[in-house]
Amino acid sequence: xxxxxxxxxxxxxxxxxxxxxxxxxxxxxxxxxxxxxxxxxxxxxxxxxxxxxxxxxxxxxxxxxxxxxxxxxxxxxxxxxxxxxxxxxxxxxxxxxxxxxxxxxxxxxxxxxxxxxxxxxxxxxxxxxxxxxxxxxxxxxxxxxxxxxxxxxxxxxxxxxxxxxxxxxxxxxxxxxxxxxxxxxxxxxxxxxxxxxxxxxxxxxxxxxxxxxxxxxxxxxxxxxxxxxxxxxxxxxxxxxxxxxxxxxxxxxxxxxxxxxxxxxxxxxxxxxxxxxxxxxxxxxxxxxxxxxxxxxxxxxxxxxxxxxxxxxxxxxxxxxxxxxxxxxxxxxxxxxxx
Amino acid sequence: xxxxxxxxxxxxxxxxxxxxxxxxxxxxxxxxxxxxxxxxxxxxxxxxxxxxxxxxxxxxxxxxxxxxxxxxxxxxxxxxxxxxxxxxxxxxxxxxxxxxxxxxxxxxxxxxxxxxxxxxxxxxxxxxxxxxxxxxxxxxxxxxxxxxxxxxxxxxxxxxxxxxxxxxxxxxxxxxxxxxxxxxxxxxxxxxxxxxxxxxxxxxxxxxxxxxxxxxxxxxxxxxxxxxxxxxxxxxxxxxxxxxxxxxxxxxxxxxxxxxxxxxxxxxxxxxxxxxxxxxxxxxxxxxxxxxxxxxxxxxxxxxxxxxxxxxxxxxxxxxxxxxxxxxxxxxxxxxxxx
Numbered sequence: 001x002x003x004x005x006x007x008x009x010x011x012x013x014x015x016x017x018x019x020x021x022x023x024x025x026x027x028x029x030x031x032x033x034x035x036x037x038x039x040x041x042x043x044x045x046x047x048x049x050x051x052x053x054x055x056x057x058x059x060x061x062x063x064x065x066x067x068x069x070x071x072x073x074x075x076x077x078x079x080x081x082x083x084x085x086x087x088x089x090x091x092x093x094x095x096x097x098x099x100x101x102x103x104x105x106x107x108x109x110x111x112x113x114x115x116x117x118x119x120x121x122x123x124x125x126x127x128x129x130x131x132x133x134x135x136x137x138x139x140x141x142x143x144x145x146x147x148x149x150x151x152x153x154x155x156x157x158x159x160x161x162x163x164x165x166x167x168x169x170x171x172x173x174x175x176x177x178x179x180x181x182x183x184x185x186x187x188x189x190x191x192x193x194x195x196x197x198x199x200x201x202x203x204x205x206x207x208x209x210x211x212x213x214x215x216x217x218x219x220x221x222x223x224x225x226x227x228x229x230x231x232x233x234x235x236x237x238x239x240x241x242x243x244x245x246x247x248x249x250x251x252x253x254x255x256x257x258x259x260x261x262x263x264x265x266x267x268x269x270x271x272x273x274x275x276x277x278x279x280x281x282x283x284x285x286x287x288x289x290x291x292x293x294x295x296x297x298x299x300x301x302x303x304x305x306x307x308x309x310x311x312x313x314x315x316x317x318x319x320x321x322x323x324x325x326x327x328x329x330x331x332x333x334x335x336x337x338x339x
Numbered sequence: 340x341x342x343x344x345x346x347x348x349x350x351x352x353x354x355x356x357x358x359x360x361x362x363x364x365x366x367x368x369x370x371x372x373x374x375x376x377x378x379x380x381x382x383x384x385x386x387x388x389x390x391x392x393x394x395x396x397x398x399x400x401x402x403x404x405x406x407x408x409x410x411x412x413x414x415x416x417x418x419x420x421x422x423x424x425x426x427x428x429x430x431x432x433x434x435x436x437x438x439x440x441x442x443x444x445x446x447x448x449x450x451x452x453x454x455x456x457x458x459x460x461x462x463x464x465x466x467x468x469x470x471x472x473x474x475x476x477x478x479x480x481x482x483x484x485x486x487x488x489x490x491x492x493x494x495x496x497x498x499x500x501x502x503x504x505x506x507x508x509x510x511x512x513x514x515x516x517x518x519x520x521x522x523x524x525x526x527x528x529x530x531x532x533x534x535x536x537x538x539x540x541x542x543x544x545x546x547x548x549x550x551x552x553x554x555x556x557x558x559x560x561x562x563x564x565x566x567x568x569x570x571x572x573x574x575x576x577x578x579x580x581x582x583x584x585x586x587x588x589x590x591x592x593x594x595x596x597x598x599x600x601x602x603x604x605x606x607x608x609x610x611x612x613x614x615x616x617x618x619x620x621x622x623x624x625x626x627x628x629x630x631x632x633x634x635x636x637x638x639x640x641x642x643x644x645x646x647x648x649x650x651x652x653x654x655x656x657x658x659x660x661x662x663x664x665x666x667x668x669x670x671x672x673x674x675x676x677x678x
Contacts, residue, residue, distance in 0.1 A: 052608075059608050060575070223603055236399070242607045248600040257598045261587045264562055268581045268615040269391075269398050275613070276606040 002029040002038070004101035005312055006069045013054055016250040017323070021054065022070070022316040032082050032103045039076035039104065041096050041335040044312070045123035046072070046319045046327075047157070048221075049278075051249045060278050070098040070315075073128055075112060075119050077339050086111070089339060093122040098315050100335055117297050124330035125297050125304035126290065129157035132243060132279040134289040136219055137165045140241040140277050145170030147216035150207075150233075152198070152226045155182045155305070157330040158243060160190055161293070162219045164302050167191045171217070174210060176203075176226045178325040185328075189303050198222070204229040217241070223248040228258050231266050242276040249323065305329030341368040341377065343440035344651055345408045352393055355589040356662070360393065361409070361655040371421050371442045378415035378443065380435050380674040383651070384462035385411070385658045385666075386496070387560075388617075390588045399617050409437040409654075412467055414451060414458050416678050425450070428678060432461040437654050439674055456636050463496050463669035464636050464643035465629065471582060471618040472500035473628040475558055476508070479580040479616050484509030486555035489546075489572075491537070491565045494521045494644070496669040497582060499529055500632070501558045503641050506530045510556070513549060515542075515565045517664040524667075528642050537561070543568040556580070562587045567597050570605050581615040588662065644668030 003026060010023040032038045052059045053071055064070055074096035078086050083106030086092065094109035096102035112122045124130060136158075137143050149166045153159040154175025163186065167173045175186040175195035186195035196206050207229040214235035220227060224247025234240070248254050267274060296302040307327040309318040312335045322331045342365055349362040371377045391398045392410055403409055413435035417425050422445030425431065433448040435441035451461045463469065475497075476482050488505045492498040493514025502525065506512045514525040514534035525534035535545050546568040553574035559566060563586025573579070587593050606613060635641040646666040648657040651674045661670045 060610070223600060227599070227603075242603060245600065245603055245607060248603070254598060254600045257600050259593060259596045259598050260566070260602050261562060261584065261593045261596050263599050263602070264566075264581065264584055264587070267613060268584060268617075271399070271615045271617060271620060273612065273614045274606060276608070276610045278607075278610060281610065 002101060003027070004029045004099060006100070007098035007312065007315055008069055009054060009064045009066050011066060012056060013250070016252065017051070017054060017320060019316050019320070024313055029101050030103055032080060035083050035105055035107070036103055037081040037083055037086050037106050037109065038079045038101065039092060039094070039096060039109070040079050040101050041074045041076045041099060041312075042091075042338065043075040043120045043123055044072050044096070044098065044315065044333040044335050045074065045127070046315065046322050046331040046333060047129070048244055048246045048249065048322065050319065051246075051323060060280075071095060072098050073123055074102075074335070075122050076102070077336075081106065091119050091339070093127060098312065100312055116294055120306060120332055121297060121304065123332060124157050124306065125161055125302060126294060128279055129330065130161045130293055131282075131286055131289045133158045133161035133219075134165060134293060135279055135282045135285050136241040136243050136277065137162050137169070139282065139285065140275050141217040141219065141239045143169055143171055143217045148172040148174065148211060148213055149217040149219060150174045150176065150211075150215050150230050151192075151219040151221075152176045153221035153244070153246065154186045154192060154195055155190065155329060156221065156327075159219065159221055160304060160329060161302065163190055163192050165293075166217075166219075172213075174215075176222075182328065185305070198224070198226050204232070207233055214238075219243065220245070222246050224253055224257070231263060234266060234270055234272055236270050238270060238272050240272060240274045242274060246323065306332050308332045308334055310334050341440060342366070343368045343438060345439070346437035346651065346654055347408055348393060348403045348405050350405060351395060352589070355591065356390065356393060356659060358655050358659070363652055368440050369442055371419060374422050374444055374446070375442055376420040376422055376425050376431075376445050376448065377418045377440065378431060378433070378435060378448070379418050379440050380413045380415045380438060380651075381430075381677060382414040382459045382462055383411050383435070383437065383654065383672040383674050384413065384466070385654065385661050385670040385672060386468070387583055387585045387588065387661065389658065390585075390662060399619075410434060411437050412462055413441075413674070414461050415441070416675075420445065430458050430678070432466060437651065439651055455633055459645060459671055460636060460643065462671060463645065464500055464641060465633060467618055468496035468669065469500045469632055470621075470625055470628045472497045472504060473632060474618055474621045474624050475580040475582050475616065476501050476504045478621065478624065479614050480556040480558065480578045482508055482510055482556045487511040487513065487550060487552055488556040488558060489513045489515065489550075489554050489569050490531075490558040490560075491515045492560035492583070492585065493525045493531060493534055494529065494668060495560065495666075498558065498560055499643065499668060500641065502529055502531050504632075505556075505558075511552075513554075515561075521667065524644070537563070537565050543571070546572055553577075558582065559584070561585050563592055563596070570602060573605060573609055573611055575609050577609060577611050579611060579613045581613060585662065645671050647671045647673050649673050
């Protein structure tokens with residue numbers, strides 16, 4: 001039996017989560033059965049959607065049960081394999097969870113090519129967040145050259161890719177991010193035409209001033225004041241891809257948020273299309289995404305940035321920071337050494 | 340010069356409109372210029388969208404200016420014509436307005452065949468409302484056999500056609516209407532599987548009990564409590580066609596309406612598509628609509644009901660009643676005699 005470390009959901013948060021909602025444990029790992037492999041986690045991804053899994057309420061995925069391991073995508077090394085297509089030493093991506101090791105069916109693991117780009121990118125720009133951004137810009141928004149797009153959480157793991165993809169397609173790209181440093185990075189490094197700070201008390205007025213042609217596409221990651229600033233700027237036949245609403249995840253600001261009729265009126269009068277989506281419904285689009293974006297990352301044409309904390313035990317604090325926008329780019333936890 | 344009667348917007352309403360917002364006038368009609376015709380109104384249509392035209396705020400169409408004739412679709416008889424394709428005695432449909440006569444370009448008038456169905460249907464089941472319903476069910480909702488649809492304002496000019504079309508396509512059709520008489524009519528005559536009264540204080544609970552399989556499509560005409568009852572019942576990948584929001588048109592209930600985050604969360608988690616539309620963007624779909632629904636009306640397979648008031652001067656009171664749900668089916672004003 002292999003001993004391993006894991007972080008479980010100790011209790012469900014009431015409002016914003018805290019460190020007490022998590023517990024680090026030592027446990028025995030079962031031996032892999034037929035078709036299964038035992039893997040050792042190298043990188044673990046932290047993502048806003050995990051906040052939803054902590055609540056009991058219905059969401060697009062079942063909640064994590066109290067006492068069970070928190071879910072996460074990881075990049076890991078195969079230690080032992082009972083499956084033909086994976087051998088010890090292979091690097092794979094899969095949902096190991098907040099854990100140092102895991103036993104998973106081989107068919108739930110995707111091989112990662114360490115020669116294409118650093119393997120950590122399989123959790124970010126070339127993983128779920130990048131895939132999400134690509135589906136949102138291309139399939140949900142159907143963004144067209146010459147249009148104006150707003151991307152919220154503009155420098156985050158998803159937003160940074162969405163903004164760069166939109167720019168490459170020939171859109172005017174306006175970002176919204178938290179703080180001057182992120183806004184500078186959005187413009188200087190990611191190529192946004194302009195980036196607004198969502199903490200700016202004049203956000204709505206600034207948004208209006210900077211969108212003289214209105215907004216055709218809104219890549220929505222946050223809800224909150226940013227949404228309220230964008231909605232009045234939407235053009236007729238505009239599209240909103242609802243990918244996340246991190247500002248409202250823990251109930252903060254919900255009581256002061258705008259009421260539905262004003263939004264409903266905008267949808268009606270401007271003939272908007274508002275569509276929610278999650279990438280897990282679009283796995284058939286993973287290959288075309290990787291085919292397009294893989295080479296762009298390898299060549300340096302698409303930029304990415306990672307915030308890394310060291311050791312599985314740092315995950316809860318890093319996750320709480322992520323929810324407050326304290327990360328910069330893709331938030332990762334280094335769980336184990338490179339091979 | 341021909342004298343004619345018209346009703347103008349006397350003042351903009353603050354909240355619910357009243358009779359004082361309208362004024363009946365006598366005026367001179369100009370002689371028709373080249374390509375124009377002079378018509379005599381027979382039937383005039385009253386529709387909820389007219390409420391929006393009374394306000395100064397931006398909507399999908401310019402507001403009616405104070406002192407100008409209220410807008411409306413009418414069925415009229417050609418009196419004199421300076422256009423080849425129209426002759427005196429022809430029956431036409433077009434936007435004459437709240438007026439006994441009008442001078443319009445011939446190309447803005449559609450010929451109506453008096454042998455297909457009573458010509459008043461060119462304002463209802465075979466006119467803009469029917470066309471709206473057809474586009475909503477087929478193009479916006481893409482309603483599929485076996486799915487469940489909710490239609491609000493279920494017996495109205497639009498809803499009654501939407502419900503019947505959905506039933507013919509093989510959907511389970513749940514209506515929401517105002518009062519027991521309309522609900523009975525929806526089930527007995529229009530073929531709804533069931534119809535709920537939006538005044539029922541237990542509307543949300545009734546809706547939940549009657550949608551054990553959830554709701555795939557919502558044909559939205561009203562907003563208000565009906566929307567709040569439907570939203571929690573929407574299935575994953577559900578569609579909402581936002582065609583109107585009459586419950587909120589004059590600001591009533593807006594202050595107690597649900598806040599945006601709960602709706603946004605439903606859109607995200609259930610991957611809903613919410614789309615506003617107006618029929619004027621879909622004029623290319625008029626011909627296929629008429630080709631399909633014209634014979635169904637002629638054969639009696641599609642039912643319709645009209646509420647008629649007599650004389651142009653009755654239009655303001657009839658319109659105010661319409662906004663309160665006092666009509667039953669298509670609301671018409673008989674302005675002139677049949678030819």
